[in-house]
Amino acid sequence: MFRTALRNVLAHKARLLMTVLAVMLGVAFVSGTLVFTDTFGTAYKNQSAKSFDHVSVAIEPDGGQGPAEEGDKGATRLDDALVREAAAVPGAESALGSVEGFTALAGKDGKLVGGNWGSRGTNYYPDARGHDPRWAFVRGRAPAGADEVALDSRTAERTGYRVGDSVRLSTNGSVTKAEVAGVFDTDDGNVLAGGSLVLFDNTTALRVLGDGAYDEIDVKAAPGTSQSALLHSVRDVLPEDTEARTGAALSAEQDRMIERQTGSTSQVLLVFAGIALFVGIFIIANTFTMLVAQRTRELALLRAVGASRRQVTRSVLTEAFLIGLVAAVAGGVLGIGVAVLLQTLLKAGGAGLPEGPLVLAPRTVLVSLLIGVGVTMTAAWLPGRRAAKIPPVAAMNSVHAAPTVRGLVVRNTLGSVVVALGTVLLFTDDNYVVSAGAGVVMVGVIILTPLLSRPFVAAAEPLLRLFGVAGRLARLNAVRNPRRTASTASALMIGLTLITAMTVVATSTSGAIDRMAADSLKADYTVSMANYEPLAPQVHKTVAALPEVTASSPVRTAYGEVGGAPNRLSGIDPKSFGSLVHLDLDSGSLRDLRGDAVLLDRDTAKERGLRAGDRVTVKFDDDGGRAHLRVAGVYRPNDLLNGVYVPTSVVDPHLSEIADEKVLVRVRGGASATAEDTLVKALGSNPALKIQDKEAISGEIGGAIDMLLKMLYGLLAMAVLIAVLGVVNTLAMSVFERRHEIGMLRAIGLDRAKVKRMVRLESVVISLFGAVLGVGLGLFLGWIAGGAVGEEVPTYRMDVPVSRLLVFLASAAVVGVLAALWPARGAARLNPLQAIKAE
Incomplete structure (x- = not known):
């Protein structure tokens, strides 16, 4: 055998x-x-x-203290004195301090280089010989003062900066200028991912990035000293709230993360x-x-x-x-x-x-x-x-x-039961169960495809008649073996179902974000830091002083307890807030948000049992102070506007440091290129600042969705390609199986062109059948998935991307034509006499 x-x-x-x-x-x-x-x-x-x-050994702040706490880098004081102590312990050859932080570098076009999260700066820490072993310079030299920096080679190549050029950068909100002293190579992961890395001299880096303290002190072992022995020696000089780990332990942790x-x-x-x-x-x-x-x-x-x-x-x-x-x-x-x-x-x-x-x-x-x-x-x-x-x-x-009637009845019954079971699962509250239900429905439809193929082909008959004898023969061939047609179409259906469902959800989500921005914001612009760190309060003062600005408000974040439960609070200017946002109020009024008032979102109000006019106690985390506030109103939250809003006069006395999350701005005449340029210049053309209108806010989120969708299209392309091979394979083998019949047709007068047309039309019918099933099922699953998204995004509604769906269907027809090229050519070249003789 x-x-x-x-x-x-x-x-x-x-x-x-x-x-x-x-x-x-x-x-x-x-x-x-x-x-x-x-x-x-x-x-x-x-x-x-x-x-x-x-x-060999790294000294770091211990367990979430010091630099791990935002804005508290100096808490454990990893300073030069500790570096010298670490370098002097038995078994140590040298020690260096390392500090790193956000550094916005402006390109020659004035825009931020390296992206929101990948723009970093660090220090050059010279050893006794004047070299820092972490950096290998390919041009120029290390920075030697506050007016000099060095750039990584990838950033230098991308921006066109050379040694001696002047660059603009920002670390703490203010813009400074520096000269490029050198260019260095690095294997830093952020740089490899498209970010930028700027080197400052050690003194400058401590001042602008570390508030006078290092993030980490790295100690190198002398020849003959093991990491564990050096670790033991280093622990003798560790101050409180610090810890030391070996380089091997850090490397192993990095490996696990990778x-x-x-x-x-x-x-x-x-x-x-x-x-x-x-x-x-x-x-x-x-x-x-x-x-x-x-x-x-x-x-x-x-x-x-x-x-x-x-x-x-x-x-x-x-x-x-x-x-x-x-x-x-x-x-x-x-x-x-x-x-x-x-x-x-x-x-x-x-x-x-x-x-x-x-x-x-x-x-x-x-x-x-x-x-x-x-x-x-x-x-x-x-x-x-x-x-x-x-x-x-x-x-x-x-x-x-021929398949037996009983077999088809059993298959159709089983498919109906599976679809019904999957549909029940789709309407549950658990997302994992819903996902499983989508898979079950898809399997059920695959089982039912032989049953569905006949009505589809029948519906296509009027169009096939336009092609005469070839069209009628193509229809008969497509329904001759429903299982085969169904199996071939199912392969194409799977890919198009997933593509359609994802397209519907992505398009609808993008539309919901656009509507949310339009419905929630009256402000023309928002100003924030590119890395989402706090803004200096001077930004709001500068913007508010512009004659083009008709209204502005900071959004100042504080943390505390509202009614005995933890909450984030946002301090705003109550006089202008109402002209910058549109809130859907359940009760109360924005006009009452003044003095000792507070505005609650619906969820917070429901959890605390509060309504407009009630009094609530707020306790602030920074100083432990309390404020007894009156509820001015309750509103429906969304992704752009949510949480608890209070006047800045209420939160400012309880903040250890005043800083803004963002600034809302409304300008005379609305958003325009001129208005944006005015804001940019007023704020010093600062690369660390992000100035966005409503369209840009939507585009930032929608762009990420669109990029994800393109990636998913690319990943599903393999499945679609395999499905196309399936159409080619089925047609080729079907032609071989029907060679006797094709020989008879040729013998009674069907020419080669009509034979080719017959095979092509059969291929198009099968491909369109799979595409219609895929698009239809994808729309259904997209509608189901949209229900889950709608619970999180109130402005969500299902938007059917008709143009894209038509492209999918047209592509399926093209696939059918292309897939039939080889089988149709083979069918047309059959010798009628030899085909008739074939057993």
Whole structure:
């Protein structure tokens, strides 16, 4: 039976090609993901290990104190005196202090370089020889005063800055100028990810970044001293509220963090690889079903000469094993190319990655083989079992050819039950159960596709009639074997269902954000720090003094207890707040928000049992002071406006340091390029400040959603490509199966052009059937998912992106035409006489 299976594989190489490609692509996705994440993780670990080369022991503030507490970097006083003490302990060769913080660097266009979170600054700490071992200069030298800085080489290349150029930067809200003294190379992860790194001389860095204290002190062991021995010595000089750890411990912690990050990336990619493989199952099952049907008499003869049912099934599974093995090996090799392609695309997109060799772990090889062989054999098991159950005499007479009515009834009943069960799960409150319900509904629809194919093809009949005989034949061919048509269409349906559902949710969410910004803000602009740290109160004073500004208010954050429970409080200017925001009030009035008043969101008011006119006690965290306030009103919160609002006159006396979260601004004539330019210049063209109108606020969130959607499109493209291969495979094998019939049609006058048109129309019908199912099911699942989003975003409503959906359907029709090129050409080139003679 093994020799028989091997002979069948070799005899049907062309017909099995698409199956091999489908499995190969799925396996390549999996192996490429594993190779990429292993390579990425190993390179970062090696880079991390390099960054700890000069660190034998690190002294840090202990457990969340000192620098870990925002704005409290000097609490544990990691200062120069402690650096000298650490350098003098037995076994220490040297010690250096490290300080780091947000540093906004302006490009030549005046805009922030490096992004909101990736713009950092740090210190150059010279050792006894005048060198800092952390930085390798490629041009120029280290900064030597407050008017000099050094830039990392990636930032210098990106911005065009050279040694001697003047740059503008900001660390604490004020803008300063400095000269570029040098350019250095670094493996810093933020820089590799597109951020910027600025070096200050040590004195300047302590002043502008560290409030006079270091974030960390790194001690290097002398030759012959172990890290553990040095750690023991360093602990003798540690002040209170500090801790010391070995470089090995820090490196191990970094490795664990990298593993978690790469593990999360790997899981996401593997989910989409699983979707691609799931789509491949339909192609494999279709292929083996058709191959088995074409070899029915051969299998019947084997049964007649003594082969058992189990042997016939094993023969089919052996074929699947051989095909899966070839596809798995090819997919594993192709996966290396996929990993290289992923690296290239990410680098081209500006995401810097550390350099390192490709890592092909034994796990990757094993997983590729197991998946390739396992998926193929799983998909081939049912066709093999079905073939083995056919009685030899019935097979020889081809009684088995059409699926029985009973079989279709059972399938349709099962599909209906599964869809009903999934629908019930969709309307539960648990998001995980809803997700499972979406999967169950999709499986149920896949089961029901044979039932759904007939009415769809019937609905398409008027259009097919326009193509004459070719159209009528295409319709008959599409409904001849509902299971085959359904299986082919289901592969395409899966990808389009997910794409449609995600597009609907993303489009609707973006619209909800736009509406939220438009409905909630009357202000034309918001001013905030680019890294979302507090603003200096001088910003509001500067803005309020501009003649173009008609109203402005700071939003000043404080923390405390409202009615005995923890709450964040926002201090605002009560005189102008009402003209800057639009609040949907349940009770009370914004006019009453003055003096000792407080405005509560609905959730807080409900939890505390408060209404407009009630009195409530507020306790402030900073000084423990209390204020007895009157509830001016209760409003409905959203993502832009929420929490508790009080006049700044109430919160200011209880704050240890006055700083604003943001400033709301309204200008005469509304938002315009001129008004924005006025604000930018008034604030010193500060790269650390972010000035946004309502459109920019929406765009910031919507841009992230759009980028995520494009990434998901790219990941699902593999599943769609495999589905296209399925259409090609089904048509090619169907043409081979119908070669006798096609020969007869050619013999009675159907020319080659009409034969091609017949196959193309059949392909388009199958592709559009899958697309219509996918788009319809995607709309339904998008509506369900939108219900969960709507609970969090009050302005959410389902927006159907009609233009994109039409593009999806048009693309499916194009896919049908392209997929039919090879099968149609093969059908048209059949020799009528030889085809008629074919058994």
